[in-house]
Amino acid sequence: xxxxxxxxRAEATQEGEALAVTLAGDWIITAPRPGWNSLLAGRAPKxxxxxxxxxxxxDSSVLLFxxxxxQWARLTGAHADTKxxxxxxxxxxxxxxxxxxxxxxxxxxxxxxxGVGEATLDLARKGRKFASFLGECVLGAVRxxxxxxxxxWADCLDEMQQCGAMALPIVSLISxxxxxxxxxxxxxxxxxxxxxxxxxxxxxxxxxxxMGALMTGVVLAGRTGAAFAATLGNMKANEEIDALETxxxxxxxxxxxxxxxxxxxxxxxxxxxxxxxxxVGGMAVSMSVLKIPxxxxxxxxxxxxxxxxLLVGTIKAATFGxxxxxxxxxxxxxxxxxxxxxxxxxxxxxxxAILLIIVADAIFAVLFDILKL
Amino acid sequence: MAAPATGTSTAAIEVAHLTCGYxxxxxxxxxxxxxxxxxxxxxxxxxxxxxxxLLRNLIGLHHPMAGRVSFMGHxxxxxxxxxxxEVLKTFGVLYQGGALWSSLTLRQNVALxxxxxxxxxxxxxxxxxxLKLAQVGLTGFEDYYPAEISGGMKKRAGFARALALDPxxxxxxxxxxxxxxxxxxxxDELIVQVRDTFGTTLVIVSHELASIFGIADRVIMLDRxxxxxxxxxxxxxxxxxxxxxxxxxxxxxxxxxVP
Numbered sequence: 001x002x003x004x005x006x007x008x009r010a011e012a013t014q015e016g017e018a019l020a021v022t023l024a025g026d027w028i029i030t031a032p033r034p035g036w037n038s039l040l041a042g043r044a045p046k047x048x049x050x051x052x053x054x055x056x057x058x059d060s061s062v063l064l065f066x067x068x069x070x071q072w073a074r075l076t077g078a079h080a081d082t083k084x085x086x087x088x089x090x091x092x093x094x095x096x097x098x099x100x101x102x103x104x105x106x107x108x109x110x111x112x113x114x115g116v117g118e119a120t121l122d123l124a125r126k127g128r129k130f131a132s133f134l135g136e137c138v139l140g141a142v143r144x145x146x147x148x149x150x151x152x153w154a155d156c157l158d159e160m161q162q163c164g165a166m167a168l169p170i171v172s173l174i175s176x177x178x179x180x181x182x183x184x185x186x187x188x189x190x191x192x193x194x195x196x197x198x199x200x201x202x203x204x205x206x207x208x209x210x211m212g213a214l215m216t217g218v219v220l221a222g223r224t225g226a227a228f229a230a231t232l233g234n235m236k237a238n239e240e241i242d243a244l245e246t247x248x249x250x251x252x253x254x255x256x257x258x259x260x261x262x263x264x265x266x267x268x269x270x271x272x273x274x275x276x277x278x279x280v281g282g283m284a285v286s287m288s289v290l291k292i293p294x295x296x297x298x299x300x301x302x303x304x305x306x307x308x309x310l311l312v313g314t315i316k317a318a319t320f321g322x323x324x325x326x327x328x329x330x331x332x333x334x335x336x337x338x339x340x341x342x343x344x345x346x347x348x349x350x351x352x353a354i355l356l357i358i359v360a361d362a363i364f365a366v367l368f369d370i371l372k373l
Numbered sequence: 374m375a376a377p378a379t380g381t382s383t384a385a386i387e388v389a390h391l392t393c394g395y396x397x398x399x400x401x402x403x404x405x406x407x408x409x410x411x412x413x414x415x416x417x418x419x420x421x422x423x424x425x426x427l428l429r430n431l432i433g434l435h436h437p438m439a440g441r442v443s444f445m446g447h448x449x450x451x452x453x454x455x456x457x458x459e460v461l462k463t464f465g466v467l468y469q470g471g472a473l474w475s476s477l478t479l480r481q482n483v484a485l486x487x488x489x490x491x492x493x494x495x496x497x498x499x500x501x502x503x504l505k506l507a508q509v510g511l512t513g514f515e516d517y518y519p520a521e522i523s524g525g526m527k528k529r530a531g532f533a534r535a536l537a538l539d540p541x542x543x544x545x546x547x548x549x550x551x552x553x554x555x556x557x558x559x560x561d562e563l564i565v566q567v568r569d570t571f572g573t574t575l576v577i578v579s580h581e582l583a584s585i586f587g588i589a590d591r592v593i594m595l596d597r598x599x600x601x602x603x604x605x606x607x608x609x610x611x612x613x614x615x616x617x618x619x620x621x622x623x624x625x626x627x628x629x630x631v632p
Contacts, residue, residue: 029501029539030462030491059539059571060504064497088570096500099507108516338520340475 006056010034010065012043019045021069022053023085027062036068048073049081058089066093133330136252137260144257156258163224164266168273170223171216175274178211179203179281187290196290197300203282204301208309210316212275214361216267217320221353225328228259229349232332233342241333251333260325267321268314275313308373316364320357327353383446385410385542385574386431391440393423393430399438400426402600406593410541411572413564413588415608417580418595419623424578425546427595431576432466432544433457445541462490464542465535469550471527473519479506479530480515486537505533509563525556529563536567542574543567549581557581561588582626586612594620 006025010033013020019040027033048069055062066082066089073080082090110118144151186202232255235241241251279301286292328349335345386408394400400423408414416424429435431442433449442450449460473482483502487493493501506515509529519527528548535543545564549557561584567573579585585592585608592611594604596619604611604620612624 029487029493032492060501061539063504064493064501067500092504092570095507096504099503099512336520338475 007031008033008061010039011053012039012041014043014045015049017045018047018049019043020049020051022051023062023065024052024054024056026056027058027065029059029061031061033061033065036065036072040072044076045078047079047081049084051084052086055086062089063092063096067096070097129334130330133252133333134326136250137256137326140250140252140257143253144261150253151261152254152258156262159259159262160266162227163220163262164270167220167223167266167270170219171270171274172277174215174219175207175212175277176281178215179207179278179283180285182206182211182278183282183285184289187285191290196286197292197296199282199286199290200292200297200300201304204279204305205309207275207278207282208305208313210313210361212278213267213271213313213317213320214357215278216271216274216317217324217357218354220263220267220270220321221324221327221350221357224263225324225349225353226346228325228328229332229335229345230342232329233335233345236333236335237337237339237342256325256329256333259329260322263321263325264318265321267324268317271313271317272310275310312364312368312373316361319360319364323356323360324353327356384408385412385445386414386576387441387443387446388431389441389443391427391430391442392438393426393435393440394438395426395435399600401430401595404440404595404601406602406605408574408576408591410574411568412590413568413575413577415585415589415592416576416578416595417585417592417623419580419597422595422597423600424580424595428544428546428576428578432464433461462538463540464544465538465540467528467531467535467543467545467548469547471519471524471531473527473530473534475519478516478518479511479522479533482519482530483534483537486534490538501537505536506530508536508567509533510559525552525560528552528560532560532563536573539571540573542576545575545577545579547579547581548577549579549584554583557584558587564588580623582624585624594623 008027008031009023009025011022011024013022021039050066050069066085069080070082070093072078082093085093182203183199186199187196190196190198190202232241235255241255244251244254283294283297286297287294331345331349331352335341384407388404388406391404392399392402393404404427416427418424426435430437430450437450440450441448444460444463447456447460447463449457452460473479474485477485480499480502483505484498487498487501491498503512503515506512509532511526511529511533514522514526514530519530522530532543532545532548535545548560548564552560564575564577565588568575577584577589589608591606592604592608593602594611595601596603604615604617608624611620615621615624
């Protein structure tokens, strides 16, 4: 440990017109050292002579002191004589002055016009990339239909387990609680008109048409979409994706399609499961708070929820699954080759997926209204 | 930078009866060695022999299963938190890939240890960061981010960061890995220059024969089967005088010992 046995010392004595400064003790960067201005004490010598008077251990601390003296000498026009100091210190001091003088700040500034231009070009690049990625996925899907034996079923099943079965606990909890919340919220209005029983209709319709798919989508965007982006981003940083390309294997076929297919299949199943749990959550509140028997709740719900509603929810869920998979995989493949890049890809995948899910949901609302579904 | 070393005559590093491994599996058993101040000391051995495990235990990233590690006469492995923090200031580490913080520029990477462990003014820290980067030949790249420079430059910047607090000891993990011969040679020259100028003790984990024969004062060779040191000495002496086939095979790139 470079613990200083002797504190760093500097003493100044007047020798005619010159100021003689002697350095002694251990000069360690992590320990305090004398300051040049306090040593000067208001004097204005024309010449400063620096001498070694028993320097012990020394490091950059002594260099910083000497550099301060040099800077002062340069400003005041005085002469700082360091020749009497050890040659190693002298050489380092010269190196420090050189590095100080040659350092030119790297200008990263950009004017407004340039910034707008760059951002526009970047947007166009991203758009092209997305279109190209989507095209590759479609072509990959065509190849999959033509040659299903080439598809990586093992990976796909593994992903199905990861994004489907492993997501059951969190989907259960969230959808049950959504059912509970809807029941309480619905009851506030419906009770005023004596229509407590219609809570069953509200929950059934909301869960099956909307909330089941939407909440599952949001959960999976955070859980699976981020995981896809992080995994693929990490693979890119490790050059695993490059290795696939150089072997003539398509990263889309190998990595993206199994994940997309897994989500496409598992999302509707999870959404249906979420519907059931949401309905049960609503039933629990209806039973305990609104005193509606479960049979009445069920029968009332079936008067309004039919297979077309289930179809709407399923179509939405499958679409959301594709959106989550595409966002996660695209962000992962586009990730920068660094730890920070992987983190950004995961965040971006979640944000993109949730944004697109909401946009798609709005489009579906309009579309199904036109189709009278 | 331990300065043209004066002070006590204790060894820079003392390792006594060190046993280390992972999850109960012993990788190295009862390893003892010491490194004098100002020595360029190599830890060599084949893949999987425990070089990196030893390094991680020396620098405190893993706690040894048994034994003691001391730096400059101060115990590290069994020190309390405050003492450990003090000892940490005495050594720097160059990781295999440089391990530069990607969100910081090279200047900021070098400045961070100075900001954390010294009371220097921002201007002084900036001056010192520039000096350290100049010492490793990276003048003009102070404001570049790690992603914008080559692998060799990352290593040199990592070395500058390791030297930021002028440590008495610097650990280098595979400094030549992934570098071209010229860059590797330059890094070796830099290592020697740091030792000659500041009297720094350098502990280098490597299996790069050119570096080992070029700059090592002394080496220890680890072996997976023995779970410990099988040879110790200057590389040239070991290469010519050792009768251990494993040592000869390693130092002669696979050529077997002729009986």
